[in-house]
Amino acid sequence: MHRPFDTECIRADFPILRTEINGNPLVYLDNAATSQKPQAVIDAVDGFYRTTNGNIHRGVHHLSQAATDAYDCARATVARFIGAADPHEIVFIRGATEGINLVAHGLAECLLREGDEILLTRMEHHANIVPWQMAARKTGARIVVADVTPDGRIDLEDFCRKLGPRTRIAAFMHVSNALGTIHPAEEMICRARQAGAVVLLDACQSAPHFRIDVSALGCDFLVFSGHKVFGPTGIGVLYGKGDWLARLPVYQTGGDMVDRVSFEDGTTFRDAPEKFEAGTPDIAGAIGLAAACDYLDRVGSGHIEAAEKELLAHVTPRLKEIPGLKLYGDVDRKVPVLSFTLDGVHPHDIGTILDADGIAIRAGHHCAQPLMRHYGIAGTARASFAFYNTVEEADALVASVRKIAKMFA
Ligand SMILES: Cc1ncc(COP(=O)(O)O)c(C=O)c1O
16 A cells, blocks of 8 residues: 555556666656556456456356456446446446447447437547447438537537437547547536437546546446556446446347357347357456556545646646647646647657657557647647656656757757
C-alpha cells in the first residue's frame, strides 16, 4: 500500500518505467494509445497461467471450476468499478472496437429502419464512426454529425439541434483521444435520451483518468478497452443496460454461448452476457483487467485526478511558450493530453526526434481523420500523460520540443 501522491512509489509498481531508450531513461507519454501495466496486473495474469489455467463453464475438474470462479469474479469487479447494477450487464469483449461493432450490428438488426438517424460527432475515433456507417449502409439509416467548436469541445447547441424525432441512436466519446477535452457527457446523454435515442458512450479515454459511474451517467451502452486502463490488451468491456442486452441479437455464434444445439430443432442461446461471448474468452485478460481495476481503486481516483491536474497545469504554459507551437484542445475541462503542431515541422519528425531522446509520444491523425480535416491539418504530435508521469518528465518533453523548434527555425 503506498502513501498518496508518492509518485516514486507508484512508479516502482510499473517495471517497464525503468527502461532506457537510446541511453536515456524512458519518458512514456503515449498513454492515450496504450498504458503501462503495474506489477499487480502482470502477477494476476502470470498467476492465472501458473496456478488456475483451465477452460471455463465446461469442466467438472478443479482447475476448470477455479478458472470459472476467477472469470466470474473479474466480471463482478468490473461491474463494481463502473457502478453497474449487475455483473450480468458486463460483456467481456476484445476491446472498445469490438464492443461498438457488437452494438452497431445488433441495433442495425433490431432497431434501425430506413430514414432513421444516427447522431455522432466530428471528433469521434474511427472505431465509433465506421461501425455506424456499416449499420447505416445495411439499413438505409443516415449518419448525422454534430460539430465541434474551434477550441476542441463538442458544440452542445449543434448536438441538441441535430437531435430530432428520427434520431434513434446517439454515439459519442466521453473524452477526445486526439485533444483530451472532456465532453459534457451527462447532459448529452440526458438530452439524447429525452429525444428518444439509444445512447452509447465511448469511455476509452475517460476511464483511465477519472471514475466512471454508468448508473449516474444513464447511458444505455458504454465501452472501454482494458489496455488503456493499465490492464492487458485483447480484453475490453461492453456495459449494456439489462433490457438492452436481452433485446440485442447475438453477434457471433459457436461454443459456450448456446443453450441447446440440435440438428432437428435448431439452436437456442444463453442469456446475456454469455450469449455475446462465443468461444473461449480471454480468461487471463479478464482477470488482469480486474486486477487493474483493483489497483486503480487502491491508488484512488481522487489522487489520480489531482496528480494529473498538477502535471497538466505544469506542462501546458511551458509548451505554449515555445515559438511556433500551436496547442489543440486548449480548454479548462481536459485530461492531460497535449496535442500540438510546430510551424514547419511534420508531426512524425517531432515524434522521431523525441524518440531519440527517449520520449515516446504519438504523431499522426490519431484515428480521428474527420477532426483533423476540420482543423485543416494532417495530424498533430500528442503527448498523453498518466498518473505515474512526473514533472521532471514534463520538463524533459518541453526541453526536447524547444530544441526541435530551434532546429527547424
Ligand atoms: C476514443 C477511443 N475510442 C475507441 C478506441 C478504440 O480502442 P481499441 O483499439 O482498444 O478497440 C480508442 C483507441 O485509441 C479511442 O481512443
